[in-house]
Amino acid sequence: MGTLNRITVVGASLAGLRAVQTLRREGFEGEVTLVGAEPHIPYNRPPLSKSVLRGDDDVTLPGAEELGDQWLRGRQAVHLDVRERTVGLDDGTEVGHDGLVIATGARPRQLDGALRLRTVEDALALRAELDAGHEHVLVVGGGFIGGEVASTARQLGRKVTLVDAAPYPMRAGLGEDASRWLAAHHERNGVELVTNVRVTAVDGGRVQLDDGRSLTADLVVGAMGVRPNTEWLDGSGLATDDGVLCAPTLFAQGAGDIVAAGDVARWPHGLFGGEMVRVEHWANANEQGAVAARNLLAGPGNATPFLDVPNFATHVHGARIQTAGLPHLADSASIVTGSLEEDRFAVAFTRDGVLVGAVAVDSPKDLIRLKRAITARETL
Ligand SMILES: Cc1cc2nc3c(=O)[nH]c(=O)nc-3n(C[C@H](O)[C@H](O)[C@H](O)COP(=O)(O)OP(=O)(O)OC[C@H]3O[C@@H](n4cnc5c(N)ncnc54)[C@H](O)[C@@H]3O)c2cc1C
Incomplete structure (x- = not known):
């Protein structure tokens, strides 16, 4: 690929924001155009199902203030021309680029007659x-x-x-x-x-x-799950299948100038035998936005694979439930600390004896230990 003078980031939420911040922190001095369909500065979604419903309006996403107002908010990308390197917007304008970050996330599956929760x-x-x-x-x-x-x-x-x-x-x-x-x-x-x-x-x-x-x-x-926002890429030639199909380095398959990050990206995870994964959690979007931007600057030949272990936490009726890795890949599971009766336990998931996932209820230290062991591909 040629020199990068102009980079466009589509999707102005967590992954898109982290991509823009990283481009600047890595010393990229060219033009960055951020395009976001929502009318707001990037905000944090996890409080939407928790504190916001109880009356607290704070959804601040640290770093969002760095964007200033030089970006295209309330504007939707509707078209990508890979050959011409342009993104078409819903107001008919086109934005040219040398490099592109796709961070358009996901939206809830529709159920007519029901309220939904994403924004x-x-x-x-x-x-x-x-x-x-x-x-x-x-x-x-x-x-x-x-x-x-x-x-x-x-x-x-x-x-x-x-x-x-x-x-x-x-x-x-x-x-x-x-x-x-x-x-x-x-x-x-x-x-x-x-x-x-x-x-x-x-x-x-x-x-x-x-x-x-x-x-x-x-x-x-x-709340029946989400679908990745890839329709705007239809006809572009980029491969999509439940997300933008990427290489291990988050470059879109077959593209040397396009990366994807966050809820929209699907990539073969090197820690799990190349299993294609798409992760819908905060930490993943946070890290991938940064890694995708760094890899775009480095180019496909110098890019590093994204190997972070997926992890997330949810709070339900006062209990903290955390997961790490990909428990659904396991052929065996066992409770390694605590018990269901105590409402405090950790479960280790293995495939062919190797740890691939962990779940912990009110056992954060066990989760950290198991997550490290998953990264190290330890056997149980
Ligand atoms: C209610 C709720 C609670 C959550 N709680 C947790 C939690 O407790 N823990 C956890 O780990 N994760 C949680 N998550 C998930 C987490 O928020 C997401 O993983 C994260 O927001 C993904 O970030 P993203 O930037 O990839 O995508 P999104 O946040 O989905 O952002 C994508 C952005 O792109 C925009 N966009 C889409 N299409 C276009 C287009 N064509 N042109 C321009 N812009 C476009 C969208 O409008 C959106 O602003 C929660 C999510 C929700 C909705």
Whole structure:
């Protein structure tokens, strides 16, 4: 590839912000154009399902103030021309580049008739509905966002029903033991669980299930996972399949001048036998934004693979649940400290005897230890 004089970053949230900061910190003196569809400066999403719903408006993302106002906010990229190296925007203008960072994240799967939760506007709309005094909240999807909404709604004194397609919420990410514990933890905290069913339609307060039953609620929130924002890349020739398909270094497959980072990127993870992964967590977007930008500056020949172990934490009814690695790859799992009865335990997940994942409930030191062991590819 040629000299980099102009770099465009599309997506002005966590990964995009970290990319812009890194370009500057690495001494890039060329032109940086940041394009973001939202009208706000980059903000932090984790509080949206927690403190914001309880009335705290602080969603500050440290570093966002460094952007100043020299960037394109409230503008959406609608087209990429790889050969001409231009990004087309929704107002008809085109932005040229020598290098491109794709950081367009993800958006919730749509469930007509249900509220959703991704943006600050979504959170304020949900908060307004909760403040309006609706008594019974039904959450569709027991993943980390659904679980946090359920937990916060209980804290606010609402009656809560949580509907999930799996036998236990978060089963794919937490494994059998911890998800079984989570189900019991929800129930002990007053959440009514309805599992092994899918919601087929929401009509006012009436929620239709695929087993023929229907439920009623005053407020329905959809939290059935997200889809990466890649539609604007259709027709560009870039390979997408549940995200932008990347090399281990986060360069888009077959491109020497385009990288992707955060919730939108899917890459073969070198610590897990090249398993293609897309990670929807804060720490991943935070680190990948920086690494993708550094690799773009270094060029494909000098780039380093992204090998961070995925990890995240969620808080549900006062318990801190943390994960590291990829528990779903495991062929075996065992509780290594504590017990389900104590509400404090750590689970180690192995594949062919090698650690590939960990889950810890109120055991942060164990999680750190296991995460290190996953990085070192230790056997149990
Ligand atoms: C309610 C909630 C709670 C969460 N809690 C946690 C948590 O506790 N722990 C944790 O680890 N993670 C949590 N997360 C996940 C974490 O926030 C995400 O992993 C992180 O925001 C991903 O950052 P990103 O920059 O990759 O993408 P996003 O944050 O999705 O940002 C992408 C940005 O790109 C913009 N965009 C999209 N398409 C275009 C386009 N064509 N042109 C221009 N701009 C575009 C979008 O509008 C958006 O602003 C939570 C997420 C939510 C929604």
